[in-house]
Amino acid sequence: MIPAYSGFLALRYLRTRWVNILGTLGVAVAVWALIVVIAVFSGFIGEIRRSIRIATPDLLATGFDAEASFEELDALIRSDEDVIGTAPRLRHHGMYFPYGRLGQHLQQTRGMVTSPLAFDFVELVGIDPERERVATGFETWIENGAEHGFAPAMPDDPLEVPLALEEQWRREARQPGTPGPLLKASPGVLVSSRRARASQLDLGQQLSVVTARFVERGDDSDLVQVRRYFTISGCFETNHQILDETTALVGIDALREMLGQHPDDPFAIDLVSDVAIRVRPGVDPTAVATRVQATLAASQPGATVLTWEQQNRVFLGAVDQERGMMKLILFAVMLVAAFLIYSTLHMTVTQKTRDVGILTSMGAAPPGILRIFLLSGGVIGVTGALLGVATGLLSAHYLNDLNDWSRARLGVELFPTELYSLDRIPYEIEPGWVTQVAVSALVITLLAAWLPARRAARMDPVRALSHE
Amino acid sequence: MTRAILEASAVTKSYAIGSRSIPVLRGVDLSIGEGEVVALLGASGAGKSTLLHVLGLLDPPSSGRVLFEGRPVHDLPIRERASLRHRQIGFVFQFYHLIPELNALENVKLGTMMDRGLLSWMKDRRELDERARDLLRTVGLTERHTHRPSELSGGERQRVAIARALIARPKVILADEPTGNLDSETAAGVLDLLFRINREEGVAFLMVTHDERLAERCDRLIRMKDGVVVS
16 A cells, blocks of 8 residues: 555655756657657658669579579479469679760760769669569669669560660760661660759660670680670669669570570570569468478589578668667666656655654655655656657657658758658657656656665655754 | 553663764653643753654663553554553644645644555545644634745744644644744733643643743643752
């Protein structure tokens, strides 16, 4: 039983000491910050995970040896009943030059290539659009690309270029040395809408794509440059910033050809570096990854199968780490609030020393005295936590309005949405986290109150009575 | 003599100051009967207040025994001592010792909150409130119930303190120079009140005082010197 006087005096001591409002506000601010900042962080992480989820296949089998042929791998992978789609991929480093720009540029810069408009390094990823549609978020990439850049010329096969389009572009561009009428259209390339904006690329524009491959030359090897014209047939956007910045998508056969595997050559192999895999919805991808890797192990001992999270482990780990650091830093605010409460209650106990003696003479026992000050801390903690949770939830909910208001009125951007290419500030309230914050606020304030409360309870009543 | 309520038997009390032990009480024997008013006289430093604290179970004796209604109580567990102090023993101090944040009525009502939980107190609060108001009227405070101690005169404060000591219906009140801080006219009024309470309620008093004239009005007189009872 908590004696009535403990609660009665706790409230009275709080009511007559305005300094306690500081402690309450301190707790409220800490709780508010922990809720709002982490809500934005979680929203941001959620946004990143969603984009990564779209940009990354469920599973990616990789690490095959050079002789790996897609047909064999595909049969093995598809033997798992939970695999519902596969798509071959061939990755190779390369660079591209927008047609005609390099010549002009070199004249101006005496042989140095300095402008990002003149050329760019990319990772060429050879894909099969039909199979990508089934196995990955390819369809969404093209939709996003159409929204932020331009739509593909041939929606059914975004990598196909109509001959007329290419010819039209050549006529309009009026580049010096433009070849005459074409017999056959160039293969298509998809650039990201981000790259298209940055390098001023457009539909139908020609890119000179360059890569290199090693060829055997007796006992030694040689590096041979391979160059081919591609026509921009559309653009894509996965929302995975790094992927979008560094990737150009081409037809897998066109890339194989550049690497010396001509599709008409009877000895050519259907070269592949990765296989994107779609897993049946609702099935745990990790379990499928383990099974598929085991199936592949016999013929491809070096192969690994990565889940979408493992494929982005470093990046996801980094943002998670940042959120963890943020939590730690903001908990420090809570500790400051706790110190504030500790010192105000310590002061109250010193001021109320004689009251402790009086109460003891009236029949109060130490546990009851302890509870006066513990309850004071409890009231501060509960009030502060409730206030913090309420303002935290409200300001998270109205964060975008607040941001608009502060941008319009104060010229201050609370959260630079453009920096992260987001339209609105994302936020995600996790009830578990809110509860955790509120409970720890209460626990910390009770701990802060416990020390002064214990000092009061241990006082010698006779000395306390003579305290001035 | 009537039945003894509160007794001290061979009570000693020493305080340690550094490595030295200072004896304050050196074997005190004394007994207060039911409804008796006893004056405790002695020079400053004779150990009167210490004896009061030991008898009121605020301070344990170094040796010897304190008996309440014949039962040794000085070595009871702390909660039982607190509960006994609450229900049977009242304190009145020279400097009133009211809680400054509470008004007169609340200071008296505080005495009803010691052995009840908040809910049970809330349930009976009308009744307890009425009793506190009654007591304030009994001690002569007919108005100013909602005034804080700082807004009351010395005499009024002491009346509130007496009402507070009475609210739990104790059998004995230990008063440490209850009029020591009051002018003679106010002091006489407060003393009249104490004697009236003794007559009407049958509460025993042990009163520490320097005032020989007050001492003469008491049933019995105990003199202390250097930590022992001399007469």
